Amino acid sequence: MTLKVYLSGEIHTSWREEIMAGAEGLDVTFDAPVTDHAASDDCGVAILGPEQSKFWHDHKGAKLNAIRTRTAIGAADVVVVRFGDKYKQWNAAFDAGYASALGKALIVLHGPDHSHALKEVDAAALAVAEEPRQVVEILRYVLTGRLPG
Numbered sequence: 001m002t003l004k005v006y007l008s009g010e011i012h013t014s015w016r017e018e019i020m021a022g023a024e025g026l027d028v029t030f031d032a033p034v035t036d037h038a039a040s041d042d043c044g045v046a047i048l049g050p051e052q053s054k055f056w057h058d059h060k061g062a063k064l065n066a067i068r069t070r071t072a073i074g075a076a077d078v079v080v081v082r083f084g085d086k087y088k089q090w091n092a093a094f095d096a097g098y099a100s101a102l103g104k105a106l107i108v109l110h111g112p113d114h115s116h117a118l119k120e121v122d123a124a125a126l127a128v129a130e131e132p133r134q135v136v137e138i139l140r141y142v143l144t145g146r147l148p149g
């Protein structure tokens with residue numbers, strides 16, 4: 001079995017790279033949003049033309065990013081959504097809800113300090129992990145039936 005895993009959410013730490021490196025040798029393919037902040041913010045105006053208003057500039061970019069994100073989540077078997085410490089990731093909350101609504105296997109990743117704020121998101125998940133290595137172990141178990149260590 002091959003798993004298609006979409007890695008959504010926080011872009012300011014190396015959690016994606018940690019999961020991908022830990023999953024080496026497993027039959028997993030990964031996809032993710034565009035993590036280049038400038039490219040993600042400016043894709044709409046770069047492709048569809050400039051806007052005078054920052055609202056419409058952001059709106060165009062958000063719509064194009066939504067095409068990418070919704071398509072990738074739709075194609076995924078497992079969606080991992082990371083909530084980080086520094087910024088409010090509203091897009092991550094949307095991605096978690098969208099994945100859940102599509103019946104995707106959802107893994108939420110965040111520290112214990114976010115447990116109360118994310119209780120509804122966590123309730124929709126099939127697993128809530130605190131560390132990227134736990135996500136890797138979940139993927140390993142799903143694919144091989146083997147426990148860690």
